[in-house]
Amino acid sequence: MKEEWRYIFSKGVFEGEFRFMEPMKNHTSLRIGGPADVFVIPQDPLSLRNLQVNFKKMQIPYFPLGGGTNILVKDGGIEGVVISFKSFKRIEVIREDNKYVDLSVEAGTPLQGLVNFSKWNGYSGIEGLTGIPGTVGGAVCGNAGAFGYEMKAVLISVWMIDAEGRLERFKAEDIDFGYRRSGISPAELLLSAEIRLMKDKKEDVSARVDSFLKEKRKRQPISAPSAGCVFKNPDGLSAGKLIDEAGCKGMRIGDVEVSNLHANFFINKGEAKASDFIRLMEKVALRVKEKFGIVLEPEIRIIGRDA
Ligand SMILES: Cc1cc2nc3c(=O)[nH]c(=O)nc-3n(C[C@H](O)[C@H](O)[C@H](O)COP(=O)(O)OP(=O)(O)OC[C@H]3O[C@@H](n4cnc5c(N)ncnc54)[C@H](O)[C@@H]3O)c2cc1C
Numbered sequence: 001m002k003e004e005w006r007y008i009f010s011k012g013v014f015e016g017e018f019r020f021m022e023p024m025k026n027h028t029s030l031r032i033g034g035p036a037d038v039f040v041i042p043q044d045p046l047s048l049r050n051l052q053v054n055f056k057k058m059q060i061p062y063f064p065l066g067g068g069t070n071i072l073v074k075d076g077g078i079e080g081v082v083i084s085f086k087s088f089k090r091i092e093v094i095r096e097d098n099k100y101v102d103l104s105v106e107a108g109t110p111l112q113g114l115v116n117f118s119k120w121n122g123y124s125g126i127e128g129l130t131g132i133p134g135t136v137g138g139a140v141c142g143n144a145g146a147f148g149y150e151m152k153a154v155l156i157s158v159w160m161i162d163a164e165g166r167l168e169r170f171k172a173e174d175i176d177f178g179y180r181r182s183g184i185s186p187a188e189l190l191l192s193a194e195i196r197l198m199k200d201k202k203e204d205v206s207a208r209v210d211s212f213l214k215e216k217r218k219r220q221p222i223s224a225p226s227a228g229c230v231f232k233n234p235d236g237l238s239a240g241k242l243i244d245e246a247g248c249k250g251m252r253i254g255d256v257e258v259s260n261l262h263a264n265f266f267i268n269k270g271e272a273k274a275s276d277f278i279r280l281m282e283k284v285a286l287r288v289k290e291k292f293g294i295v296l297e298p299e300i301r302i303i304g305r306d307a
Helices: 003-008 045-057 111-121 136-141 202-219 239-245 274-292
Strands: 016-023 035-042 062-065 071-073 078-084 091-096 100-106 155-161 167-171 189-199 256-258 266-268 301-303
Touching: 003 045, 035 045, 045 062, 045 078, 045 155, 045 189, 071 274, 091 111, 100 111, 111 136, 111 202, 136 189, 239 274, 256 274, 266 274
Parallel strands: 035 078, 062 078, 071 301
Antiparallel strands: 016 035, 091 100, 100 189, 155 167, 155 189, 256 266
16 A cells, blocks of 8 residues: 555544445446545544545545436546545434424435435425435535425535535535536535425325325336436426437447436446447437537536546
């Protein structure tokens, strides 16, 4: 092990796990991606902060990873360090009255863990997020949403370690949220989110969650390896519908295929490569442009280096 890593991972500075040359296909819903130089799972906020300060000092690039459900990692893997938030998954009630409940939710909490917690307790506000995989951190960073529900609508504030290594609280209104995006920069590490939900009848919340999930299952191939919607919906239009009408359903390059159920989902049919995925994206985007004159923009984040 190089000297710099020996220091970074020494006792007292870092508690957690670390691995070298970790295949990212094991950490993405698409099951695609070459190795990360280093993959770390810090166990506590201090270790996370120490990592970030040291990476900055030593100019080592880092990438915060949630559930890996909205990213495409290139075949050459990721230079530097991938930071996993796996160890941060606590949900805590911090305030409540007869109308509202405020929760503190750690960034690595599976979003579906939070949806289920709300369903079991009769807390309303995130029913439409049912079936969206990944973590709460990823959902805040990308302002995940569906069926008219969005993460930003329930967010009060977040705790983040900023690019300078300072632990700070940011109010939701000071974060620039947009459609499937936020102003949180890749250098910032989101530790937890405070959200406000409304108290409601358990059976009503439960019925809404179940009906949205049923609808999602009908419309999207949610059990096949994908990264969700590949392209953003252009203003007032559906990217899936445009791709479908451009005749792209079932189109395939290598082991990547445009889903026959929802054309904005590309599926890994076996041993797909990121380079094939990107080529298919280009081909589909070109078809849509030729047919409708509309330029599709990626919703998934493409990261890493070419093979
Ligand atoms: C079957 C399927 C269905 C989907 N349906 C929907 C849907 O209906 N609506 C929707 O909006 N999305 C959907 N998605 C996309 C995806 O699940 C969401 O965007 C999800 O919120 C991403 O969360 P993640 O934890 O996997 O983030 P990742 O993919 O791991 O990361 C996404 C971005 O967030 C950043 N990030 C993650 N955690 C942190 C952190 N703690 N601190 C700082 N930065 C962080 C990463 O650096 C990256 O830039 C779907 C995906 C799949 C596979």
